[in-house]
Amino acid sequence: MKAISPTRLADSGGCARSLYNSCPEYFEINENYLSSSNDQTEEQRAGKIVHNIIQYVFVGNDSEERRVRYENVLKAVENTKNNNKIDEFLIEINGNNNLEKGLIGHKIRTLLWNETGPLLHSTYNLLNEMEKKIENSKGKWKITAEDATRDVNNVQIKVLQEEMIVRTSIDLVFEFEDKVIIGELKTGSPEPYKIERWILQTQLMMKTWKIKYPKDKILGFIINGELKMKGNPLGTIRVSDFKEVEKLEYLDKDNLKPGKWQCKKCIVKDNCGSRTY
Numbered sequence: 010m011k012a013i014s015p016t017r018l019a020d021s022g023g024c025a026r027s028l029y030n031s032c033p034e035y036f037e038i039n040e041n042y043l044s045s046s047n048d049q050t051e052e053q054r055a056g057k058i059v060h061n062i063i064q065y066v067f068v069g070n071d072s073e074e075r076r077v078r079y080e081n082v083l084k085a086v087e088n089t090k091n092n093n094k095i096d097e098f099l100i101e102i103n104g105n106n107n108l109e110k111g112l113i114g115h116k117i118r119t120l121l122w123n124e125t126g127p128l129l130h131s132t133y134n135l136l137n138e139m140e141k142k143i144e145n146s147k148g149k150w151k152i153t154a155e156d157a158t159r160d161v162n163n164v165q166i167k168v169l170q171e172e173m174i175v176r177t178s179i180d181l182v183f184e185f186e187d188k189v190i191i192g193e194l195k196t197g198s199p200e201p202y203k204i205e206r207w208i209l210q211t212q213l214m215m216k217t218w219k220i221k222y223p224k225d226k227i228l229g230f231i232i233n234g235e236l237k238m239k240g241n242p243l244g245t246i247r248v249s250d251f252k253e254v255e256k257l258e259y260l261d262k263d264n265l266k267p268g269k270w271q272c273k274k275c276i277v278k279d280n281c282g283s284r285t286y
């Protein structure tokens with residue numbers, strides 16, 4: 010049986026042939042499987058560090074403690090900017106990794122200044138909106154991240170007429186009673202092709218959750234700090250369903266969907282007459 014992940018699905022852009030060929034057999038996968046199919050770039054590594062900080066702030070169910078963590082992180086980001094050196098508090102949150110070494114140190118500082126504050130803000134906007142919209146939920150949301158979310162890894166799903174195993178982890182899960190919000194944190198510029206990829210990833214997580222916990226009411230949101238500059242004041246995009254993933258269920262594995270970004274990354278492009286890149 011093959012394994013599928015949100016990243017593999019995003020890389021395929023929904024092209025069945027590309028997806029099918031990039032999904033490994035389940036027994037072949039290792040701990041690196043959940044990262045990109047290609048080597049991670051420095052931006053992706055730096056983005057992961059920003060994610061760790063956002064998760065540190067939001068995980069838990071005490072809203073006062075969350076507010077304190079939020080303010081402490083904002084202060085530490087400000088110190089990082091003023092001193093051109095990563096604040097010790099942020100290093101601690103990231104498990105004392107060598108954040109300052111080499112080029113990655115410079116990239117991380119730039120990302121911390123530019124992205125942490127806006128991404129924190131967008132995440133808070135999402136929480137505030139949900140508290141407003143869902144009655145009696147103010148201050149009662151439980152937030153978990155990655156391995157601490159209810160386990161949805163290794164769920165079986167039908168894709169391209171085959172049973173596959175989903176390998177995934179989720180950036181943030183907000184829960185109140187039977188309402189579940191899957192939050193996908195994204196750094197970087199929200200260009201249209203990236204938003205398409207992010208939606209596919211989030212849809213796979215939502216569908217996987219629904220398979221495992223069919224009674225839950227699920228919403229998905231992409232959370233990005235730069236959306237505000239593009240006229241989206243909350244900094245979030247709602248993913249209202251998982252139709253793109255459901256369409257894949259009965260699609261033939263040789264079905265093609267050419268597109269600049271998926272063809273560029275596609276591992277079978279040398280044997281594909283429809284490639285566009």
Ligand code: SF4
Pocket residue numbers: 021024025026027265266267268271272275276277278281282283284285
């Ligand atoms: S080259 Fe493009 S159209 Fe061809 S299989 Fe790959 S992604 Fe699909």
